[in-house]
Amino acid sequence: MRIDILEMEERRARFILRDATPAKANALRRTMLSDLPKMAIDKVEFHLGSIDVDGKDFESVTPLFDEVIAHRLGMVPVPTDLDLFTFQEKCVCEGEGCPSCMIMYSLNKNGPCTVYSGDLEPLGSPDLRVKDEHIPLVELSNGQSVLIYAHAVMGTAKKHVKWQVANGVGYKYMPVVTVRSSANAKEVEESCPRKVFDVDGKNLVAARPMDCILCDSCVEIDGGKSVSVKGDDKNFVFTFETDGSLSAEKALRKAAELISEKTKAFADNIGEMAV
Ligand SMILES: [Zn+2]
Numbered sequence: 001m002r003i004d005i006l007e008m009e010e011r012r013a014r015f016i017l018r019d020a021t022p023a024k025a026n027a028l029r030r031t032m033l034s035d036l037p038k039m040a041i042d043k044v045e046f047h048l049g050s051i052d053v054d055g056k057d058f059e060s061v062t063p064l065f066d067e068v069i070a071h072r073l074g075m076v077p078v079p080t081d082l083d084l085f086t087f088q089e090k091c092v093c094e095g096e097g098c099p100s101c102m103i104m105y106s107l108n109k110n111g112p113c114t115v116y117s118g119d120l121e122p123l124g125s126p127d128l129r130v131k132d133e134h135i136p137l138v139e140l141s142n143g144q145s146v147l148i149y150a151h152a153v154m155g156t157a158k159k160h161v162k163w164q165v166a167n168g169v170g171y172k173y174m175p176v177v178t179v180r181s182s183a184n185a186k187e188v189e190e191s192c193p194r195k196v197f198d199v200d201g202k203n204l205v206a207a208r209p210m211d212c213i214l215c216d217s218c219v220e221i222d223g224g225k226s227v228s229v230k231g232d233d234k235n236f237v238f239t240f241e242t243d244g245s246l247s248a249e250k251a252l253r254k255a256a257e258l259i260s261e262k263t264k265a266f267a268d269n270i271g272e273m274a275v
Pocket residue numbers: 088091092093094095096097098099100101102
């Protein structure tokens with residue numbers, strides 16, 4: 001199995017998975033969806049009562065229930081350094097919470113204002129500031145305030161979607177587009193919703209075969225006399241995005257590492273059973 005990168009942006013990637021099978025392609029898809037680890041806010045402490053700011057009294061009330069604000073905080077993508085953080089249950093602190101398994105944020109705002117994700121202040125390195133600063137959390141009126149301490153811990157999407165790193169993870173069989181005749185060149189070119197074909201002089205050319213979605217519109221023009229289209233079930237065009245907690249490159253590397261570990265553990269277990 002091999003990966004050839006077509007596009008690699010900070011939060012988006014497109015690549016070809018070569019010499020694979022549909023089962024292997026799906027294993028990679030499912031690993032990216034459910035097994036990638038990331039940090040997300042899991043515990044939120046709200047200050048209750050009045051807060052005095054420079055002689056003015058604010059009440060810790062908001063138009064939203066506390067649990068709604070806690071849920072919104074949970075869904076904010078938290079930057080995750082996989083070399084720095086680990087799962088609490090695997091940490092040397094044995095789950096008590098320490099800088100290796102937990103990030104603490106404070107949120108202190110007084111109305112009138114809109115509270116955004118960018119108002120979360122990490123206690124520690126400024127690298128832990130959330131990257132999407134404009135996610136609205138709650139709107140405060142005059143005299144209202146929030147004072148919150150939030151703890152982010154590592155998890156995976158198997159437990160809750162707030163720990164889902166990758167989304168829009170999908171693949172298609174690699175399109176194999178073969179031009180057989182240019183007799184109906186114009187009709188074939190116009191039939192394609194993805195503009196795969198060009199007409200060069202009178203010749204029909206499959207100029208952008210990777211854009212093909214195997215819809216067969218071009219084949220239906222004349223029953224396949226002009227063009228044949230097949231999906232190659234050993235090579236796959238993959239796309240995915242991340243929520244920004246991990247870069248696309250790190251997410252892909254981690255997914256490949258997880259598959260490798262899992263298959264090795266499975267092979268070892270089978271080996272033990274055979275003995
Ligand atoms: Zn710890």
